[in-house]
Amino acid sequence: MDAKKIVLVGMPGSGKSTLGRSLAAKLNWPFYDLDDLIEAKAEKAISEIFSSAGEGYFRKLETSVLEEILDKKETFVLATGGGAPCYNENMALINKKGVSVYLDVPLNNILERLTNTQVAIRPLFSSLDTPEIILKLKDMHSQRNAFYEKAKIKLRGEDSSPELLIANWLPLLE
Ligand code: S3P
DSSP states (O other): OOOOEEEEEOSTTSSHHHHHHHHHHHHTOOEEEHHHHHHHHHTSOHHHHHHHHOHHHHHHHHHHHHHHHHTSSSOEEEEOOTTGGGSTTHHHHHHHHSEEEEEEOOHHHHHHHOOHHHHHTOTTTTTOOHHHHHHHHHHHHHHHHHHHTTSSEEEEGGGOOHHHHHHHHHHHHO
8 A cells, every 4th residue: 555644634623633643543553743743843832933933934834844744655644733724835735645634623612622721832822812712713714714625525523533534534545
């Protein structure tokens, strides 16, 4: 079998990393989290990259780390950051190199998941109160959904158990 890459995309807090990790464990494939790879390369937390160098710098770094991982001749599951498919030509690249999966979770559920700790590590939300977070999520979703919708596979939150995914995906990966 050639190297296969499953790339999870979707809003922040949609559960890409959690799902990706358990899916990779069940498939016995390596798992990568793009944000972790960015932090390792920059030797800084995402929040520090945003505060010291700004979002523009973060987006360039994000694209170069994405290109690097997608170039590997390796099978893996990759969870991307919520903005990754929406900048540069990243979504086209993801679709060229891997099987993209949009984890489509209702905004209400995302809001429930974004606990205080999770907000603190996400610089795009960290200075906002709850009503502002709701507005920001709605705005982000309306700007980003068109990119996410370019994914080859779309999963509703309730269909996103690793078992269901494996049953539905493996034939596509042959
Ligand atoms: C971002 C989402 C984050 C992280 C960065 C920017 C975004 O990842 O990449 O804070 O633009 O939506 P998660 O989707 O894991 O929160």
